[in-house]
Amino acid sequence: MTIYNWNGDVLTEWKLLQENMSAKEQAWKTFMSTGRVASSIDISPEVLSSWQRCKDRGMDPYDEHVVTVPLHILSEKLKKNNWIIELVRPILQETADNIRDSGYRIDLYDQELCLLMRFGKKIAGQDSERRELIIGESHTEADAGTTSTNLAALLQRPVQLMAYEHYKTMCHGLTCASVPIMDSSGNLLLVLTVEGNCWPMHKHTLGMLVTLKYYIEYLISKDIRSYSGINEKTITSVIEMIEDPAIIVDNTGKILFSNSPAQNTLGEGWNSLIGFNCETIWGKNPFREVLNSPHSIANRKVVLNIGSTQETFFATIKPVVNDNEKLVMAIGIFKKALINKCAGAGSQKFKATYVFDNIIGESPEIQQTIKLARETAKLDNNILILGESGTGKELFAQSIHNESNYSSGPFVAINCSAIPHSLLESELFGYVGGSFTGSKREGQIGKFEAANGGTLFLDEINSMSMEMQSKLLRTLQSKTIVRVGGTEEISIDIRIIAASNQDLWQLVKEGHFRDDLYYRINVISISIPPLRERIGDVDRLIDNFIDSFSKQFKRDIKLNEDARRLLQSYSWPGNVRELENVLERCLVLSRVNDNNIISISDICTYNGIFEFYQKQDNQLILADPAQEEASDEGSVLTDYEKLLIIDALKKYNHNIQATAQHLGIARNTLYRKIKKYGIKQE
Structure with missing residues (x-):
């Protein structure tokens, strides 16, 4: 398949792009028809989950209908967001001008994912693969399917999608990158999306957007030190008096101050912590929770990524608000946790x-x-x-x-x-x-x-x-x-x-x-x-459970081949748990009977399988006379085969024709078996 024609040299990147899109096209088609994707194809869990939600809603991937908000609501949205539009307009317009010949445009969505503004050249008339977006268009997942815009809003992090990663076919010719713009309390304000053709694909689009994100968020909140009246020299002197590692971050999580113990203990691999976001330094950490709440945490056990290792601390973090009750910073003190070598079994409870x-x-x-x-x-x-x-x-x-x-x-x-x-x-x-x-x-x-x-x-x-x-x-x-x-x-x-x-x-x-x-x-x-859909896995699970139980019971347990075939043909409504329970039950029976071979008679003590066995017209055993003739007189099938024939004869009042038809065998075969087992005729 080819989404975009390339008439120049055949580039390696072009080949890789085509291979990638071909694989994802196949994944998309397979999912739309079966609801599954082959494990060999790299579809991210976020995208796959979004596809599933869209499919659950009954969304038609081929529907090109566009949902737009009414004009009066759009007018209200533009009025409500006018202050931030005016703030970011010069930045986005200048950025769009710089990429005007790349085929990309910048779209600005509000927190409800309504398109408020577009920056950049209009789509050229000869570009029939693309559609001009409409101001007021909704890009929620429920309205537009899987897009980078709604995934960035949902996950609250940068997202880039290409071609068939989108749910709807009308987006299959596009590559889109989106970033959420958050306020100082961690609430979604806007989403920025850059949209363009799949080729030529610009690798740095997402990186450019991330830079715009941080710059815009900085403009919105401004650097805390520029308006909070903090004297940097004074604060530094104060926190240096604290013996434990101490950190002060602004309301976006950027580190403003740190004392020497913090630099030495928490800053491995970093010449300085100042100016970096705390998540950049340590990954997941409790500052974000305090900034989002804002609530204090006291003496909580936390684990931080320090260099290439993980270290445990007890953290106390308090938010700081100004006279207007606006959060301006958070102060955290971290005490190194001592390892308790005498911890009892309770520490392993969870x-x-x-x-x-x-x-x-x-x-x-x-x-x-x-x-x-x-x-x-x-x-x-x-x-x-x-x-x-x-x-x-x-x-x-x-x-x-x-x-x-x-x-x-x-x-x-x-x-x-x-x-x-x-x-x-x-x-x-x-x-x-x-x-x-x-x-x-x-x-x-x-x-x-x-x-x-x-x-x-x-x-x-x-x-x-x-x-x-x-x-x-x-x-x-x-x-x-x-x-x-x-x-x-x-x-x-x-x-x-x-x-x-x-x-x-x-x-x-x-x-x-x-x-x-x-x-x-x-x-x-x-x-x-479910286990019934996992072709070939029943055998592997059987062997695994028998091996495990054999070690547990200290016996070398084997499974009769007829019994294995019966287990393979059963539908396992209770799935893996039911299979495990049946085999454990059989191993207990074999131990009681001092027998190391699990037979059909052992398995059929489980009611569900015995009922299934009867409903199959017993063809596993009775349908093949040649196999029956070749079987050993002492076969482990004998007891149950005899019981099944007696039961069928009683059911049909010893009518040979009806009994044979029920059992799925010829009349001559039934006579032979009656004689073999010495069954009395009434």
């Missing part, structure tokens, strides 16, 4: 034990899911895991945690369906002493506090009541919790991984699940395929 290597399976379906989950683990966004019961949702959640930025923190899991609705609130948020009858005098922390600095896994979130959904949404928005019976807001820093064994989008449409909570937890979604 620990994730599984990693991705523990997930057994080579099928394309499970490998694609593992790949998506690995990529998702590196991000900090909330995750929704979808899958039937028994597919291994918690195994994936633990694996994601162990490869994430939260891996040094706790992993706390809670099954929302296993706790009565009346108790779920105190289980999640904790309670103060004396809140209700039977409560502990000293109170108790909830799962949110227990997971602080780590991951909270909310399994079967689909069972959560609407009232609890509302409280959970507030917590996710404010990043604070209030214990039951208390009034103090407690800041939390956790990653949420939610899981559901039901279609949440269907529950949203039916009014049983809040749509705003759905979008909050479904930033990135991972669908785990």
Whole structure:
């Protein structure tokens, strides 16, 4: 395929671009027809999750209809944002003039993703691949499908998409890069998008946009030292008197001051910390939480990336406001945490034990899911895991945690369906002493506090009541919790991984699940395929479980080939968990019977498989007379075959024709078997 013709020399970059777009074109087509993407094709989890949300909405990817806001609303938006438009207009116009011959334009969207202004040349008439955007056009995901504009707003970070990464075909000829513009409190103000053809592709477009982002945000908030009246020399002298590492950041997270202990302890690899954003230095850190709240945190255990290692500190950070109650800075003191070598088993209570290597399976379906989950683990966004019961949702959640930025923190899991609705609130948020009858005098922390600095896994979130959904949404928005019976807001820093064994989008449409909570937890979604769709994985799982149980029981257990074929043909409605339970049950039976071979008779003690076995007209055993003749008289199939024939004869009042037809064998074969087993005829 070719999206854009190139008439010059065949460049290496051009070839790579075409190969990349061809692969993503195939991925897009496969997803639109099957809802899945081959694991060998590199589609980011953010894009794949957006595709899935669009598909769930029933959005037609071929629909070129454009949604625009009414003129009176557009007029209100322009009036409301006039101050910031006038502030950024000279910068964007000058930038657009500098790239006027590149085929790119700069688009300015408000916080609701309505197009307010465009900067740059209009599209040339001969460029039939592109469409001129309309002022007032909506680029929300619900209106425009997957675009860099709505992904940048949702993820609150720079995003670049090309060609078939967009959901709708009308964007398939474009490359788009977007950045969110945030205010000093971390709220979305604008989104800037640069749009152009896929070729020639300018690699530095996103970098240019990121530079514009920081410059515009600086103009909006201005450098704190230019208006807060801070005397730099005085402040430096004061914090140098603090023995522990001390840092002062402005309301955007930029480091204004640091003392010598901070430079020596927290600044490994940096000549100076001053002027850099704290996230650039340490990655994820508690300053952002305080700036966004703004609430103090006191003596909290935090993990910072110091050089190539991770170090643990106890942090106390307080926000500072001016006379107008406007946040101007935050001051943090970090005490080095001492390693407690005598920590007991309680320190391991909330620990994730599984990693991705523990997930057994080579099928394309499970490998694609593992790949998506690995990529998702590196991000900090909330995750929704979808899958039937028994597919291994918690195994994936633990694996994601162990490869994430939260891996040094706790992993706390809670099954929302296993706790009565009346108790779920105190289980999640904790309670103060004396809140209700039977409560502990000293109170108790909830799962949110227990997971602080780590991951909270909310399994079967689909069972959560609407009232609890509302409280959970507030917590996710404010990043604070209030214990039951208390009034103090407690800041939390956790990653949420939610899981559901039901279609949440269907529950949203039916009014049983809040749509705003759905979008909050479904930033990135991972669908785990059921075992019946994982071609070839049953065999690998069987061998893995038998090997594991053999070591556990200290017996060399084998599986009869007929029994293996029966396990392979079963549909496994309970998925991997059911397979594991069946094999464990069989191994216990084999141990009781002092037999190291698992047979069909062992497997058929499990009701679900026995019923399935009967419904198959017993063709696994009875349909092939040649195989039956060649089988050993002492075959392990004998007992169950005899019972099945007796049962069928009784069912059909010993009518040979009806019994043979039911069993799927010839009358002569049935007579031969009746004689072989000595079955009495009535």
